[in-house]
Amino acid sequence: MKKVMxxxxxxxxxxxxxxxxxxxxxxxxxxxxxxxxxxYPHDNTENSRFAVEHGIDTIYxxxxxxxxxxxxxxxxxxxxxxxxxxxxxxxxVVSYVLLAAPLKMKKYHTVHNVAEKxxxxxxxxxxxxxxxxxxxxxxxxxxxxxKTIEMLYGIxxxxxxxxxxxVDTSIYKVSPIMHGGTVFINVGRLQVQKNHALLxxxxxxxAEKEPDAKLVIVGEGELRKELEKLIVQYGMxxxxxxxxxxxxxxxxxxxxxxxxxxSDYEGLPISGLEAMACGLxxxxxxxxxTVDIIENNRNGFLVDVGDADGLARKMFFxxxxxxxxxxxxxxxxxxxxxxxxxxxxxxxxxxxxxx
Numbered sequence: 001m002k003k004v005m006x007x008x009x010x011x012x013x014x015x016x017x018x019x020x021x022x023x024x025x026x027x028x029x030x031x032x033x034x035x036x037x038x039x040y041p042h043d044n045t046e047n048s049r050f051a052v053e054h055g056i057d058t059i060y061x062x063x064x065x066x067x068x069x070x071x072x073x074x075x076x077x078x079x080x081x082x083x084x085x086x087x088x089x090x091x092x093v094v095s096y097v098l099l100a101a102p103l104k105m106k107k108y109h110t111v112h113n114v115a116e117k118x119x120x121x122x123x124x125x126x127x128x129x130x131x132x133x134x135x136x137x138x139x140x141x142x143x144x145x146x147k148t149i150e151m152l153y154g155i156x157x158x159x160x161x162x163x164x165x166x167v168d169t170s171i172y173k174v175s176p177i178m179h180g181g182t183v184f185i186n187v188g189r190l191q192v193q194k195n196h197a198l199l200x201x202x203x204x205x206x207a208e209k210e211p212d213a214k215l216v217i218v219g220e221g222e223l224r225k226e227l228e229k230l231i232v233q234y235g236m237x238x239x240x241x242x243x244x245x246x247x248x249x250x251x252x253x254x255x256x257x258x259x260x261x262x263s264d265y266e267g268l269p270i271s272g273l274e275a276m277a278c279g280l281x282x283x284x285x286x287x288x289x290t291v292d293i294i295e296n297n298r299n300g301f302l303v304d305v306g307d308a309d310g311l312a313r314k315m316f317f318x319x320x321x322x323x324x325x326x327x328x329x330x331x332x333x334x335x336x337x338x339x340x341x342x343x344x345x346x347x348x349x350x351x352x353x354x355x
Contacts, residue, residue, distance in 0.1 A: 002352050003033045005084035007075070007093045009063075010040035011048040013220075013245050014189065015270035016112040019165055019344075020090045021047050025054040026345030032352060035082050039063040039071055039093060046247050075100040086352050089136075092119075095126045098134045106355040107136045108161075113267040114288040115148040117193075128153060139351075141165050142268040142289030161351055164292070165268045166344025167336060172277035174333055177255040181212030182319040185256035185280075187249060187271035188263070190221030190242075195285075197230055198308050199262035204234045205312035210319050213239070215260075218252055220245040253278040257325055258318050263287040264305055276336035281328030283314045293339075299331040 004027075008020050024034045036058045042048060051058050061074045079087075079101055087107045089097055094109055101107065109130065111118050115138075119127050130136035131153055138155065140146035140162040150157050184203060188194045196217060203215045217227070217240065224242065231240045246252060249271075253259070259275035261284035268289035272282055276293065282300035284290050285307070294300045301317075303310030318325050 001031060001033060002086060003082060003084045004086045004088055004352050005035050005037060005079065005082055006088045007037045007097055008090045009092050011038055011043060011045055011051060013045050013047060016091050017047045018270055021050050021056060022168065022341050023345050023348055024056050026342055027349055032349055035059065037061065037075065037078055039096065071096050072099045086355050092123065094130050094136065098126065098130050103135060105135065107134065108139050108351065109136050110139045110141065111145060111149055112141060114145055114265055115152040117265050131155060137161065139163055142292040144289045144292050145267055163344060163347045164339055165270050165273060166339050166341035167270060167273040167277050168341045169277045169337055172250050172274045174279035175254045177251065179255050181214055182210060183214050183216060183256040184258050184260050184315060185216045185218065185253060186260050187218040189219050190223040190227060193263055193265060195262045195264050196223065196227050198306065199260060200227065200230050200234065200240065202308045202311035202315060203240065204236060206315045206319060207236060207239055209316060213319055215240045216252060216256060217242045218246055218249060249274065250278060253280060256280060258283060258315065260315060261285065261290065262311060266290050268292060273336055273339055276332035279329040279333045281318060281325050281332060283311060283318065299328050299335055
């Protein structure tokens with residue numbers, strides 16, 4: 001029996017948080033005992049409810065915003081009490097774990113983005129120290145992301161475990177909901193990285209030729225008002241909807257025809273995997289690990305980052321070719337079945353057991 005402590009900043013609604021709780025829920029309790037430590041206070045999100053529903057042993061340390069040195073003492077207390085064999089970190093907690101945990105204790109840090117975008121400034125310096133001296137091992141979420149870790153931190157590729165993100169294909173599955181016109185969907189936080197403005201501009205070009213086409217942008221974030229103004233500017237209030245953060249993402253995916261992503265950079269987007277599991281073709285910018293799940297002309301199309309015209313052309317093509325949409329969607333489902341969350345969890349479990 002190995003004891004694994006998973007440390008994460010907060011249980012928000014992002015893909016990194018979703019992966020963390022999903023992995024814990026899939027661990028074999030006869031082989032792995034887990035405890036989830038969340039630095040920030042409890043928040044009522046889909047992921048925090050998931051943790052409760054699946055009986056995940058969860059501790060909240062009630063961190064305040066900004067640097068909070070009291071967290072080091074609180075985290076050390078939890079480590080001393082639980083006595084983990086392995087610590088698994090996600091997102092922005094490496095500095096606290098580095099100071100709170102014994103140096104010799106094995107630690108894995110999942111890099112949820114391309115390395116150069118995952119940590120800046122002081123955090124990047126901390127990561128360098130952690131990977132070189134702190135017994136931290138970076139885990140890549142896609143082959144593309146593994147290359148960025150190798151290049152940024154100078155870690156040999158054979159020392160970087162690569163475990164592709166997973167999705168629960170028993171929940172996200174092909175179950176089409178009848179609707180009219182072509183529905184494009186995007187799922188992601190409303191932040192600069194996702195470049196929703198590019199997506200709206202691309203859709204505006206499609207909408208000129210496809211009067212029944214619609215765009216649904218699922219997610220919440222600081223750019224909502226700015227994006228709403230852009231939608232009004234293009235006169236598309238009746239064509240583009242922004243329902244916010246939703247607990248029924250799979251239903252919204254099943255009520256759509258094409259998943260579209262316009263990001264400037266990505267790790268390996270779980271929202272894209274969920275769309276694939278629901279049998280949707282994907283149109284995306286060549287953003288990070290996205291290139292590891294989309295094969296041009298097989299399950300979707302890739303265009304250059306920032307290319308609104310290219311995005312629009314591929315969206316328009318799929319809106320006019322229903323049979324190709326279906327064929328690509330079927331390929332998406334086949335491809336994602338090898339990335340089921342159970343397979344992902346088994347690989348993490350093997351990593352822990354061999355530590």
